[in-house]
Amino acid sequence: MTAVTTPAAPTPVEQIDRRNPNDRLRHRILGRNPLGLLFSAPYLVFVVAVFASPVIYAVWIAFHDFFFAAPGADVSYPFVGFANFVYAFSNAQVIQSFGNVGVFLLINVPLTVVLSLLLAAALNRVIHLRVFLRISFYVPYITASVALVGVWLFLFGGDGLVNNLLGPLAPNPSWLVNQSLAMPVIAVYVTWKQLGFYILLYLAALQNVPRELYEQASTDGAGAVRQFWSVTVPGVRPATLLVLLVSTVTGANLFTEPYLLTGGGPNGASNTPVYLMYQLGVEQGLPDVASAIGIVLVIGVLIIAWLQNRFAGGRD
Amino acid sequence: MTIQQAQEAAPAEGARTTSRPAGRRSKGWTRTQSVLRGVVLGIGAVAFLFPFYYMVIGSLQKKPNQTLSGLIPDPSNLTLDNFGAVNSRISLLSGLLNSGLFTGGVLLCTLVFGVLVGYALAVLEWRGRGVTFAIVLLVQVIPFQLLQIPLYVLVARNYGLADNVLGMILPFAINSTAVILFRQYFLQVPRELFEAARIDGARELRLLWSVAIPLVRPALVTGVLLTFIGPWNEFLWPFLITKQADRQPLAVSLANYITSVASSTANPFGAVTAGALVLAVPVVVLFIVFQRYFVSSDLGSGVKG
Structure with a gap:
């Protein structure tokens, strides 16, 4: 992808600059096409309103005794240092929810990378039914999680299809109300739902692996498995890094699935930080504590992303 | 391993395997491979599409049937009442x-x-x-x-x-x-x-x-x-x-x-x-x-x- 390289626009500079000194000054300050700034203005305003200022506001809220007040009421929010963080992390539920996300990521991320690469590599060599297979792979990704959770809820319910199939082998208590199975089921569900997106990413990356490498490896006697390991896997490494990063960020955002599938239970076994942020921040009126949890979560994600970049990104 | 490294590594690997009759082995192997690929893709497609099928079947059932037989539409149990x-x-x-x-x-x-x-x-x-x-x-x-x-x-x-x-x-x-x-x-x-x-x-x-x-x-x-x-x-x-x-x-x-x-x-x-x-x-x-x-x-x- 040559996207990042900025193209040189061969505008005839002399023609414009010859007009009058005012124009020349304007061009020097704003560039040749100041209209560009005007065209981008709505987007920049949007970014400031929806991303930049809320991020700053989030940090401010986390360090102050913040509460919901009636609109227009004149209230003061005293600075409290790290009190919100201390309050949040002396709560066992909060610690547990971070552990739950850890379990989720340990199942979801490796499963996602392995399955999406395998399926993409297989799909890449297929000639028949290509369109059908591609659509069927990404259909869960484009469908609302609320709709799909509705189905999984019954598939994995106490007297659901899965338990009916397993018969005496069905876990007791059942999947979604089982302390040690609730989070793994959610992790498998999210892997299944998101896989199509990562398959598309890998398919794009596979187009960039030079064919000659396979031919060369083949004439050198490398079998399919060997080719996969020494040509495909290193060839798609940038995509693998992207899959790792995106699936980690998505996993840390987990809310809808535990909210609908398990209600965070049983006994908080599938509660997540974002779910707790909703409960504490919106339901219990403690936005300052919720904000503190959000900041710790984001710092955690940044550390994991940095480690992934460090160890999976390579030196190129 | 970068692509360059892979390029360098591949011949070394090849040197060890060229003694085997690569031609005959690879013909049978290609066949197994494509069968294997078909099986993997088939399982994938079923896994991705099944919940959608189940969604349709479930929405049309008069009385919920969550057993295996419920997967086959039963004309006497169909309705749009849901x-x-x-x-x-x-x-x-x-x-x-x-x-x-x-x-x-x-x-x-x-x-x-x-x-x-x-x-x-x-x-x-x-x-x-x-x-x-x-x-x-x-x-x-x-x-x-x-x-x-x-x-x-x-x-x-x-x-x-x-x-x-x-x-x-x-x-x-x-x-x-x-x-x-x-x-x-x-x-x-x-x-x-x-x-x-x-x-x-x-x-x-x-x-x-x-x-x-x-x-x-x-x-x-x-x-x-x-x-x-x-x-x-x-x-x-x-x-x-x-x-x-x-x-x-x-x-x-x-x-x-x-x-x-x-x-x-x-x-x-x-x-x-x-x-x-x-x-x-x-x-x-x-x-x-x-x-x-x-x-x-x-x-x-x-x-x-």
Whole structure:
């Protein structure tokens, strides 16, 4: 992808600059096409309103005794240092929810990378039914999680299809109300739902692996498995890094699935930080504590992303 | 291992294996391989599609049958009543309408303002272009967890946009991935086209409208598809700011039905899957019809930048 390289626009500079000194000054300050700034203005305003200022506001809220007040009421929010963080992390539920996300990521991320690469590599060599297979792979990704959770809820319910199939082998208590199975089921569900997106990413990356490498490896006697390991896997490494990063960020955002599938239970076994942020921040009126949890979560994600970049990104 | 390293490593590996009769082994092996590939892809397709089949079957069952025999449609157990049952508790039509307004607003903003900024980033030369492009990339990695509480405070409390479609649209208004996609496509338009039009004295907006946009029409379709699934499927944000039932998009009202109403109804399985089907069908149909615009290379470039 040559996207990042900025193209040189061969505008005839002399023609414009010859007009009058005012124009020349304007061009020097704003560039040749100041209209560009005007065209981008709505987007920049949007970014400031929806991303930049809320991020700053989030940090401010986390360090102050913040509460919901009636609109227009004149209230003061005293600075409290790290009190919100201390309050949040002396709560066992909060610690547990971070552990739950850890379990989720340990199942979801490796499963996602392995399955999406395998399926993409297989799909890449297929000639028949290509369109059908591609659509069927990404259909869960484009469908609302609320709709799909509705189905999984019954598939994995106490007297659901899965338990009916397993018969005496069905876990007791059942999947979604089982302390040690609730989070793994959610992790498998999210892997299944998101896989199509990562398959598309890998398919794009596979187009960039030079064919000659396979031919060369083949004439050198490398079998399919060997080719996969020494040509495909290193060839798609940038995509693998992207899959790792995106699936980690998505996993840390987990809310809808535990909210609908398990209600965070049983006994908080599938509660997540974002779910707790909703409960504490919106339901219990403690936005300052919720904000503190959000900041710790984001710092955690940044550390994991940095480690992934460090160890999976390579030196190129 | 980089590609270069792989290139170097491959011959060394080959040296050890060339003594074997590679030709005969590989013929049988290729066959096994393609069978294996077919099996893997087949299992994948079944795993991905089965819950959709189950959704359809479930929504049509008069009496819920969650055993294995329930997978085969039984003519004596078919009904459309489940759609009525879920519709009597949450209005499917108003849910669809709210989802449509939410999604439509986001699409409109993304198409208008996203195309403008994409064009400015690709074609025009102005001070701040580099910084703006960096911002577009950066915005994609800001996690929503961090924004959730302050946005809720700002939009619902300070701006008073709770239960308002504008409040729903605001955080999603311009899809940054679509902006990158538009920029990518404008970059591919030959520069001479713009220069020729400029010498004719055409104004920039006209240039954009009558020269650039017709050339990147496929990108617009891809951008619409990519943007559509965001708001249509979004749950957390509209769930936070809409409390009035008649203002909720379908994803939110269906979720409320699942968590608080379904268990007290006669056939929760049928009602929930019926609601799920109504929520899922518009997107699935859209993606099947326009599937050729949702190809890997576009998406890859959109995400990778």
